[in-house]
Amino acid sequence: MKRIALLGMPNTGKSTLFNRMTGGAARVGNWPGITVELLTGKILLGANMVEIIDLPGIYDLHGFSEDEQVVRHFLHDNVPDLALIVLNATQIERQLSLLLQLKQLNLNMVVLLNMADEAKKFGITIDSAKMSESLGIPIFQMSAKYGTGYPEALHAATRALRYPTPRMAEQLRAQLEQDDHIESEMARVLQHSVQVPARMPDNLTTRLDQLMLHPWLGLPIFFGIMYLLFQGIFLFGQPLQAGVNTAFGWLREAAVAPLFSGLPPTLQGLLLDGVYNGVATVAAFVPIIVLFFLFMAIVEDTGYLSRAAFLMDALMAKMGLDGRSFVMLLMGFGCNVPALMGTRVMRSRSLRMLSMLVIPFSLCSARLQVFVFVSAALFSPQAAPLALFSLYLFSFAAAIVTALLFKGQFPNNEPFVLELPPYRFPTGRQMVMRGWHEVTHFLRRATQFIVAGVVLVWLLTHLPASATPAGSDTFAGIIGGWLHPLFAPIGITPELTIALIFGFVAKEIVIGSLAVIYGLSGEALSGALAQQLDWVQAYSFMLFTLIYTPCLSAIATLRSESRNMGFTLFAIGWSLVLAWAVSFTFYQGARWLGY
DSSP states (O other): OEEEEEEEOTTSSHHHHHHHHHTTOEEEEEOTTOSSEEEEEEEEETTEEEEEEEOOOOSOTTOOSHHHHHHHHHHHHSOOSEEEEEEEGGGHHHHHHHHHHHHTTTOOEEEEEEOHHHHHHTTOEEOHHHHHHHHTSOEEEOOTTTOTTHHHHHHHHHHHTTSOOOOOHHHHHHHTTOOTTHHHHHHHHHHHHEEOOSSOOOOHHHHHHHHHTOTTTHHHHHHHHHHHHHHHHHHHHHHHHHHHHHHHHHHIIIIIHHHTTTSOHHHHHIIIIIIIHHHHHHHTTHHHHHHHHHHHHHHHHTTHHHHHHHHHHHHHHTTTOOHHHHHHHHHTTTOHHHHHHGGGGOOOHHHHHHHHHHGGGSOOHHHHHHHHHHHHHHSOTTHHHHHHHHHHHHHHHHHHHHHHHHGGGSOOOOOOOOOOOOOOOOOHHHHHHHHHHHHHHHHHHIIIIIHHHHHHHHHHHHOSTTSOTTSTTSHHHHHHHHHHHHHGGGTOOHHHHHHHHHHTTOTTHHHHHHHHHHTOOHHHHHHHHHHHOOHHHHHHHHHHHHHSOOOHHHHHHHHHHHTOHHHHHHHHHHHHHHHHHHHHHHHHHHHHTTO
């Protein structure tokens, strides 16, 4: 099978092009010579089935950050049949150096000048024919976002695949020390093929940044935008969640229960009250998770997160971090795993380690399911979004406290350099693909951790056979009793304790576990929680869930990225201690005040 590698600097639209080419049908794979996983997808080009590999964005092929080493080692050990070099046409004068470095390797390549639509708005004109003639490489202008020029680029890639794959491992070694002529080569090509106006025209980006990057208003605007995002999730998500709950309830009574009616009672209970109730309760949150990622896609793809990093850099620097660390924290709102992997862009190991210590405090989408469910059950419709927003603030507070406490152990002197891209609005296709990706990710987890988790919870709450289901004499009840002296001071009941234990594997299991423990789902489960807990207990439980250990996948990523088991164990232990201390302070303080 032939192989195409996507290469380019960060923020050139490589991922957008990858999604357009593969239709989002991507998988993660390991490659010889490197220790990280890369995103790949398969498509049919002409008569060939071709594998597309999305390599990390890099600024310099000869640099020594982890991303640059990943790309260099990949090219060394896995020479692609074709390299698609994606450049940002609005920043062509800064991006050409990487192209010239890659050209020296004698790769079979096609160059794509992406964001050509934005370059035109900025008054930048690029004569791609002259540039192609000057460099001796096929060059095409396109917009991966809107698809303009995409068919021509795909046709050029198909033609280029007919040429034999170059052998360039030896050349790569030789070229690592030969960069002296690149600057003069850049000047020559730019002089003959690119015209940049002396001053960029006034545009919407400039006007918006006057407000969004205001030294006093910038941060309040940012937190206001995030608050409105959570209000929107509740406003649009709760009716959808209620509808899905109703549909699952009807399906159980109309089809699933009659289907299992001939089975032994124990097996019926396992399948209906265990697997079905647990998975159905978690699945009801799919609309909310889709909405969350649709809204976050808008915030991310507009270029606003780079502004947030710029605004927060001065504050983060006081904690031994920088604006990139803040961006990784925001990425962790979706999932802690890619946020931890994203720290590879940091050259300083100390900065990486401190960033990886604070990222697991980000309120990920799996925790979001738990908090939306508990907030809706225990708080009024007006108070629930405020409770959720306050948990995001606690998420930041936990990260800030951790960084302040441990910045002395991880000193960092790496300068912070950030590009502010122009504001963009994602297309409907991009948002739909993002939502679909999260749904498929959830379904994959449902078939792995969640089903196994709820089955194990059901067994623990129904065994031994002589015990009362979910009673204190079951295995779950015994475990909850052992741990009760530890969790009673923070208001967490034995039932919630069992759910937290399984949440260590995957936070999605927490709600499924409660459904199994109580033998209820949907609104019935919400009602049972509202009868057993008051709002102080519920909020203490959410605080503990927010701060205590991340899921097993995040811990495994933390171990692989840090390459230090001692650091990983320390991160787990510190999060448990901090979670208990924060919940204890809140719970006992609220009781002391008479709540």
